[in-house]
Amino acid sequence: MLQKRIDDQPSISPEMVREAQQILHQHLKRVGLKHTAQRDTILRTFLETREHLSINELHRLVQKKDARIGFTTVYRTLKLFAECGLASEVAFHDGIARYEHQYNRRSHHHMVCTGCGSSVEFFSPEVDGLEQAIGKKYRYATTRHTFQIYGVCEDCRKKESARLA
Amino acid sequence: MLQKRIDDQPSISPEMVREAQQILHQHLKRVGLKHTAQRDTILRTFLETREHLSINELHRLVQKKDARIGFTTVYRTLKLFAECGLASEVAFHDGIARYEHQYNRRSHHHMVCTGCGSSVEFFSPEVDGLEQAIGKKYRYATTRHTFQIYGVCEDCRKKESARLA
DNA sequence: ACAAATTTTGCGACGGTGTGCAAAAGGTGA
DNA sequence: TCACCTTTTGCACACCGTCGCAAAATTTGT
Numbered sequence: 572m573l574q575k576r577i578d579d580q581p582s583i584s585p586e587m588v589r590e591a592q593q594i595l596h597q598h599l600k601r602v603g604l605k606h607t608a609q610r611d612t613i614l615r616t617f618l619e620t621r622e623h624l625s626i627n628e629l630h631r632l633v634q635k636k637d638a639r640i641g642f643t644t645v646y647r648t649l650k651l652f653a654e655c656g657l658a659s660e661v662a663f664h665d666g667i668a669r670y671e672h673q674y675n676r677r678s679h680h681h682m683v684c685t686g687c688g689s690s691v692e693f694f695s696p697e698v699d700g701l702e703q704a705i706g707k708k709y710r711y712a713t714t715r716h717t718f719q720i721y722g723v724c725e726d727c728r729k730k731e732s733a734r735l736a
Numbered sequence: 737m738l739q740k741r742i743d744d745q746p747s748i749s750p751e752m753v754r755e756a757q758q759i760l761h762q763h764l765k766r767v768g769l770k771h772t773a774q775r776d777t778i779l780r781t782f783l784e785t786r787e788h789l790s791i792n793e794l795h796r797l798v799q800k801k802d803a804r805i806g807f808t809t810v811y812r813t814l815k816l817f818a819e820c821g822l823a824s825e826v827a828f829h830d831g832i833a834r835y836e837h838q839y840n841r842r843s844h845h846h847m848v849c850t851g852c853g854s855s856v857e858f859f860s861p862e863v864d865g866l867e868q869a870i871g872k873k874y875r876y877a878t879t880r881h882t883f884q885i886y887g888v889c890e891d892c893r894k895k896e897s898a899r900l901a
Numbered sequence: 902a903c904a905a906a907t908t909t910t911g912c913g914a915c916g917g918t919g920t921g922c923a924a925a926a927g928g929t930g931a
Numbered sequence: 932t933c934a935c936c937t938t939t940t941g942c943a944c945a946c947c948g949t950c951g952c953a954a955a956a957t958t959t960g961t
Binding site for chain 2: 662664682684685691693695697698701702705706708709710711712713714715716717718719720721722723724725728
Binding site: 770771772773790791792808811812831832833 | 916917918919920926927928
């Protein structure tokens, strides 16, 4: 059971849903966008999950609530969530974009198993400091960074040695 | 001229080409693959470049030497180069896979301007150490990591403020 | 409550990555 | 050199992400 996720966001309470909706609505107001039923449905569906969701996966979940919501809308709404800090995109280098909850979460990074795709989250403040330092050195106004470690988890290594035996 | 690339591989000498070809041929022998004219052409073309090449760009350069070589072959050959350590894939998060020379290069990372797409290479041994430490902590056999910083370079910031004026 | 203005939506299309398959080419042994 | 076996090649196609566009929906002002 070493595969457990390190997670500082144990569960989604009704208050958090309301808070998230408020953040979204304020953001919409602020930049002059409109409040639609689709965006609310997609936000609620997204908040009910805890994994790293691909757009396709979220789209399928959303369609259970409202079958008329299209893939493109989910795609663009996730970008919108990322803009107002409710979600963040994580690219695990397999060609599929994934999104995770971001609001009220500590900055963290991911280590991904190339065997089974499972991931461990870890915290590393040094990396955040590095972004600042390198940006300053080369006069970039940095906005974000990506840091992922790839490897093979213990379970997959055991399975592999069992397979070879 | 702050945009200059930090690069410890000033130019490609004939010896380096021969050395690279030898690495490729040994790798092919070792894993039982075959030596083809296409692979040689693609390797020579790749070595003649110094930038971060997309598959499409390399394919276009290759076609100048042999118009019958297809995109898929270039695509798969670059993966092959990555396997034997001659190239490494760099994902700049814009949906396009790029490859750069890897053999005899120091481990480095990239800071990418989201305005013009230019990149600066920087060296950060701390990050390499971090891969080891985190892998050990969670019992992953780590194979590699990705670390990129995104931001806006000084030139683009100047252009932007000029545009707003 | 209604009409005008603006935004959103979702279809369709496109570019890039990735893979199955039949034809072609390389390697091997005699 | 030739025949056999294996790999490679490049086409075709599928998938994901992204964008333009016309129809639908929301907001605003009256």
